[in-house]
Amino acid sequence: MQGSAQPSIRQLGVAAPCRSRRSLVCRAASGVKEVTLLDYGAGNVRSIRNAIKHCGWTIKDVKSAADITSADKLIFPGVGAFGAAMESLEQQGYTQALKEYIKADRPFFGICLGMQLLFDGSEENGGCEGLGLIPGQVTHFDKSKGLPVPHIGWNDLIQKHPSTLLSTVGDRRVYFVHSYHATPSPENAEWVLATAEYGGEFVAVVQRGNAYATQFHPEKSGAAGLDVLRSFLEPEVVAARPAPEATSNGRPRGLAKRVIACLDVRANDNGDLVVTKGDQYDVRETASTGEVRNLGKPVELAGRYFDEGADEVTFLNITGFRDFPLGDLPMLEVLRQASKGVFVPLTVGGGIREFTDGSGKHYSALQVAAEYFRSGADKVSIGSDAVYAAEEYLANGGKKAGGTAIEQISRVYGAQAVVVSIDPRRVYVAAPGDTEHLTVKTSKPGPNGEQYCWWQCTVMGGREGRDVDAVQLAKAVEDLGAGEILLNCIDNDGAGQGFDIELVDAVSSAVTIPVIASSGAGTPEHFSEVFQKTKAAAALAAGIFHRREVPITAVKEHLNSSGIPARTA
Template sequence: MLKKRIIPCLDIKDGQTVKGVNFVDIRNAGDPIELAKRYVKEGADELVFLDITATVDGRKTFAALVEQIAHEINIPFTVGGGISSIEDVNILLNAGADKVSINSAAVRTPSLVKEIADEFGSQFVVVAIDAGLVDNEWKVFIKGGREATELDVFEWAKKVEELGAGEILLTSMQNDGTKAGFAIDLTNKLSADLRIPVIASGGAGSSEHFKEVFEQTEATGALAASVFHFGEIPIPKLKAFLSNQNIDIRL
């Protein structure tokens, strides 16, 4: 049984950490290097870095910033944004990333998932799925949540698992930034369907929400941003609370 993971997310725009609601209304949340150092001290299990406008701007992830952050931390580090080739993955690996997260590029070129898995190993490939409701059905969105596709979230997740993805980062766009709780039904169905780990993302607003997602779904990780960045939920207190609720967590 995998221990449950608490994962802060650094959404990066123009070199700064930002946070929005439902993928819009973006505001500044601080210096990414200082935040990363703080999360290591607080006992975060992993860190995710997403360059949220790289794909839309048609550029690559800021490898120099990735390198600076990697230099300061000693926990698993996942990097995403603007990755579209094995060469991009190589650059980020050399900069200090432990895993890469791909979303739009995986939708455009599904074979890229297999290429990365074959070259580096499945454990290196995280497929991020931004899920949004279209006519009451969960569809995959790309380009930072700006563009809907015809892909069914559950079918797509099964496909990328077969292609070699080692993990899914599942974000509910409906819940993102609302602090109203994770998308339990969506996360439960997806995590029960797959053999690979699923990280739940979008909607964390209280310690109780983390308890719910771990108790009511098979997600092995829960990701959040603003509640950690602004000190609303200190990670040590969250972990102590979860441990007291008999949830298997690293203390």
């Protein structure tokens, strides 16, 4: 507290810290519940921190190998590339201490890459050795099976034998986001606690003794994930509870289609961050008042959507990042505050690019993205900069420059952390030969009866068209390293007449990464239509959720009743 002396521990009513070396007896006497967190510096670790605190535990960070050795409970979250993670562990001197800790059968919990690193090795990064504790190699999902990769979303677990760790999950889905996986085999059977299905079975949870690890993210798996985390932290408490009753009621199983809530965020005329409508449209209440349309506060709305069952929440900052991305402290604080109570994935977009500030200091796109990850984002969305990168890529005959925002961020944090937002509009032509761009024969003829159209990509919030089409852009950014596409449609946005099915079908059929359909949803039936008629992995809406015209629960119930898997608990 600036301007005043800090209160003493006694004044705050907190017991003075015990002086003995990490004594269990001491902590029990003081009522402190502490877990050690191994953060080697990759990805969004704020989310697992918030989840641990939500469960009533405090955190001790690993600063040296001795902290691993002295830990009573150790959590190891991992995000990013296998090789970079192993290199970081080696450089910091953690590898041997970590292996000895797990071999000694002490309480350990690995998450995502923190599970994969336990295996012998991975084919990622050209082949890397792992910790060698679990037999088997980590391999890339087979794209030839026709499923989008990365595997992103809420999937069912197939439990192989009873365990306290999963005793409270029941039949609820959990959240996965990964391109690489381990395969169950006779050699690692004693470790495999649960698998999941995605083009074949893969290892979803491992356990041997007191060592546990999950391929899914408990900190992003809603109430089910928090229950898994509590089961590790306090197994004796969880074991005393009755097993949950089944809630599926015959629902479709497998990877759920995601329903995403989107918040367009900007500063209003008073300088407050509010949720409004995209800046290529009318964001003002009326022409006479000139005030920014205010649909709510972003943190409160994000919390509401989490409670209502949104599978992900996306923040699109439509003005604040453009001139000085790292100077937009209010939006960073929105992420920090939202991640305290929203335990599903958070995506942030708007100005994720390199820039030079007023003093001449240069910041790379990677540095900008890193700040958002540290503030609570799980993914960053890149818009206009992705179009420019794709144009350069296409002009160079498909040769990668290596320094684009997509490539930089994907290389360090993994493809699953990079979303490319495409903002196209329809361009009608009388015949395919009238343009060099990919056309489709449309069921919605143009103003002069044109039977064909293509979709022109735009930049600057839809204000400037470019000579690249949506399918070209999608294929280019996939090759550059993007892990997901957020596909908007300027023509349909706000109309409430449904998604542009022809656009979504064209793009989702052209790439092997997940596509999120956006723009135009007005009823639950619009969601089922886009999932039934295209390969979209998710669908996003904004206004209908903000204004409570269509509840998220109604969308989920409709999808399940239509035979389309959707997470409902």
